[in-house]
Amino acid sequence: MSLVPFSRREETLFYMVAGFGAAIVAIGLAAALYMEHSGHVVTGMNNQIVWGLPHVFAIFLIVAASGVLNVASIGSVFGKVLYKKRAPLSGLLCIAMLAGGLAVIMLDLGRADRLVVAMTHFNPTSVFGWNVILYPGMFGIVAVYLWTMMERRMNPWSKPVGFAAFIWRLLLTTGTGSIFGFLVARQAYQSAVLAPMFIIMSFAWGLAVFMIVQRVMFAWNAMTVAPAIRNRMKNLLGVFVAAVFYFVAVYHLTNLYFAKQVAFERFILLDGGIFPVLFWGGWLFLGTILPLLLLYLPGLSAMCGSVAIASGLVILGAFCQLYVFIIGGQAFPLEIFPGMEMSSSFFDGRVDTYTPSWPEFILGLGGIGIAFTMTAIGVRVLRFLPEDDLTHLEAAGNVTD
Amino acid sequence: MSNNDRRGFLAASAGLGLVAIAPGVHLMQVAQARPAGEPASKLQRWGMLVDTAKCATGCDACVSACATENGINEKVADPRQAAQWIRKIDLKDPKNGRQHSLPMMCQHCAEPPCVDVCPTGASMKRADGIVLVDRHICIGCRYCMMACPYKARSFVHQPLTQQNPEVPRGLGCVESCTLCVHRVDKGQKPACVEACPEGAMVFGDLEDPNSDIARRIAQTATTQVRADLKLNTGVRYQGI
Ligand code: SF4
Ligand code: SF4
Numbered sequence: 001m002s003l004v005p006f007s008r009r010e011e012t013l014f015y016m017v018a019g020f021g022a023a024i025v026a027i028g029l030a031a032a033l034y035m036e037h038s039g040h041v042v043t044g045m046n047n048q049i050v051w052g053l054p055h056v057f058a059i060f061l062i063v064a065a066s067g068v069l070n071v072a073s074i075g076s077v078f079g080k081v082l083y084k085k086r087a088p089l090s091g092l093l094c095i096a097m098l099a100g101g102l103a104v105i106m107l108d109l110g111r112a113d114r115l116v117v118a119m120t121h122f123n124p125t126s127v128f129g130w131n132v133i134l135y136p137g138m139f140g141i142v143a144v145y146l147w148t149m150m151e152r153r154m155n156p157w158s159k160p161v162g163f164a165a166f167i168w169r170l171l172l173t174t175g176t177g178s179i180f181g182f183l184v185a186r187q188a189y190q191s192a193v194l195a196p197m198f199i200i201m202s203f204a205w206g207l208a209v210f211m212i213v214q215r216v217m218f219a220w221n222a223m224t225v226a227p228a229i230r231n232r233m234k235n236l237l238g239v240f241v242a243a244v245f246y247f248v249a250v251y252h253l254t255n256l257y258f259a260k261q262v263a264f265e266r267f268i269l270l271d272g273g274i275f276p277v278l279f280w281g282g283w284l285f286l287g288t289i290l291p292l293l294l295l296y297l298p299g300l301s302a303m304c305g306s307v308a309i310a311s312g313l314v315i316l317g318a319f320c321q322l323y324v325f326i327i328g329g330q331a332f333p334l335e336i337f338p339g340m341e342m343s344s345s346f347f348d349g350r351v352d353t354y355t356p357s358w359p360e361f362i363l364g365l366g367g368i369g370i371a372f373t374m375t376a377i378g379v380r381v382l383r384f385l386p387e388d389d390l391t392h393l394e395a396a397g398n399v400t401d
Numbered sequence: 402m403s404n405n406d407r408r409g410f411l412a413a414s415a416g417l418g419l420v421a422i423a424p425g426v427h428l429m430q431v432a433q434a435r436p437a438g439e440p441a442s443k444l445q446r447w448g449m450l451v452d453t454a455k456c457a458t459g460c461d462a463c464v465s466a467c468a469t470e471n472g473i474n475e476k477v478a479d480p481r482q483a484a485q486w487i488r489k490i491d492l493k494d495p496k497n498g499r500q501h502s503l504p505m506m507c508q509h510c511a512e513p514p515c516v517d518v519c520p521t522g523a524s525m526k527r528a529d530g531i532v533l534v535d536r537h538i539c540i541g542c543r544y545c546m547m548a549c550p551y552k553a554r555s556f557v558h559q560p561l562t563q564q565n566p567e568v569p570r571g572l573g574c575v576e577s578c579t580l581c582v583h584r585v586d587k588g589q590k591p592a593c594v595e596a597c598p599e600g601a602m603v604f605g606d607l608e609d610p611n612s613d614i615a616r617r618i619a620q621t622a623t624t625q626v627r628a629d630l631k632l633n634t635g636v637r638y639q640g641i
Binding site for chain 1: 484490495519543554575
């Protein structure tokens with residue numbers, strides 16, 4: 001890589017960006033401390049909605065972290081040069097987002113101070129327990145992977161290590177999806193399509209994050225992504241977004257027609273207040289249809305910034321989707337006595353409401369802050385800007401559509 | 402984990418759990434009580450039978466007795482964040498208008514989902530079937546609350562004072578009905594069973610064919626709530 005020294009102006013700008021990231025991390029930590037000190041009374045979470053906004057943020061970050069590594073996998077496992085150039089950035093983003101997501105999950109624990117207990121007590125029947133192995137393992141493998149790519153001597157190893165990372169990543173997303181799959185009693189989470197759905201969601205969300213980071217990095221260096229490359233990557237994003245659409249449709253249709261969860265589906269899709277709004281307006285329109293139009297409609301897709309905007313919308317849609325999935329799934333009353341009308345002082349049989357509080361939201365943002373700051377510092381120190389040699393790529397047949 | 406391994410693990414954790422969960426418990430030598438230092442035994446399975454025909458709508462003697470016994474006395478501004486180990490549920494069958502009232506608490510499942518999902522093993526089942534949370538190992542992830550089909554668990558949202566030394570509770574941990582394990586180990590009945598003015602609840606050993614509870618289950622039609630989930634609950638109901 002040719003190392004051009006940074007200009008003074010660029011340096012100042014970088015410190016401002018890093019400082020901004022650090023500030024977000026700091027207020028996120030302050031929010032976590034506040035929650036830890038006062039207890040979860042200061043959150044909107046309660047004994048009916050036990051997982052809230054922090055889980056939406058954390059699961060987004062973790063799922064997207066595994067998906068963003070897809071870019072590296074396409075390069076090293078499937079041998080595409082175009083993506084190989086992007087493998088280091090993809091590895092770095094994976095580590096950064098995983099760190100952000102895990103930090104949020106950990107800091108939201110009722111006893112965040114018992115981290116050591118969590119690491120030393122292991123229940124092999126718990127999917128959460130497996131994740132305690134899967135997540136640190138992911139850090140380790142990706143770190144080694146980055147090393148094999150950056151250290152010339154280690155280059156020959158990058159393919160097998162890349163392959164290991166690829167497998168590990170699929171396990172990790174399956175593990176994350178299965179956290180919900182094991183909740184036998186809850187209508188929202190009984191579907192067998194959850195694991196593949198999470199994998200495909202991770203592809204879409206991860207690539208969307210990658211596209212935005214890539215664009216910002218190129219702009220920072222006063223460069224633009226070559227149109228041929230942009231085209232290939234945007235098409236891939238489009239395919240992933242469409243595939244997520246397919247899986248979500250299958251999930252709801254099987255729920256309706258095979259599992260007969262009609263009341264639950266009615267709630268999520270029709271009369272559940274905020275949840276249908278987020279589903280149709282947030283996930284379907286803003287997060288799926290609009291990005292697809294931006295990516296494929298001839299007039300729009302050529303527009304400068306259309307891919308970045310589409311990516312941003314995909315991420316927004318992902319948050320809406322997770323909110324509906326996680327919170328909506330809990331707001332719908334648990335059927336303790338199927339077919340009976342229930343009432344109690346513990347809100348049995350009643351739809352629950354959840355109003356997120358500021359500390360929860362800020363904690364979630366802090367997780368994004370961690371990912372952001374790690375990425376900003378990482379790309380600058382390690383110089384992970386993908387440098388595309390177009391003639392080389394053309395020769396490898398990687399940019400012809 | 403095979404069933405055998407699992408039983409071994411549970412037996413071991415049960416012994417540990419008892420030590421951890423109820424420090425300060427003095428095990429007295431009463432009839433039926435387990436001698437001090439001896440782990441809970443697989444030969445017993447504690448359970449409860451609720452006769453909903455006797456359980457009166459509007460009565461909450463069991464709920465108050467539980468609160469007093471276990472020191473659940475904190476003032477919580479938002480009722481959604483309050484802990485409820487036992488609650489009264491009013492049921493109505495929309496098809497024929499029949500109504501029931503019944504107490505709902507941890508069903509002490511033989512195959513407890515809360516124990517399966519708990520990452521640290523804080524949720525555990527004693528050899529005698531009582532499902533407990535070891536509050537020294539619980540990290541407050543609330544995964545067990547997501548997994549319990551009966552909404553039997555509560556998370557402690559705020560700092561606590563004035564606790565019952567026999568029943569340690571704590572901020573940031575999850576808790577649920579312990580079947581009054583500290584009483585059962587002394588040969589007493591759970592507080593709710595003792596308090597019920599209608600005698601609607603029977604407590605006893607499901608494994609002992611001569612016990613009152615086992616005989617009634619053998620003679621009358623009883624139900625397990627959400628029997629379709631095959632959790633083999635230790636709390637049974639009659640009349641629904
Ligand atoms: S009723 Fe709920 S808390 Fe009790 S043992 Fe069963 S799953 Fe666990
Ligand atoms: S909240 Fe505590 S008991 Fe429940 S699953 Fe988590 S660690 Fe286990």
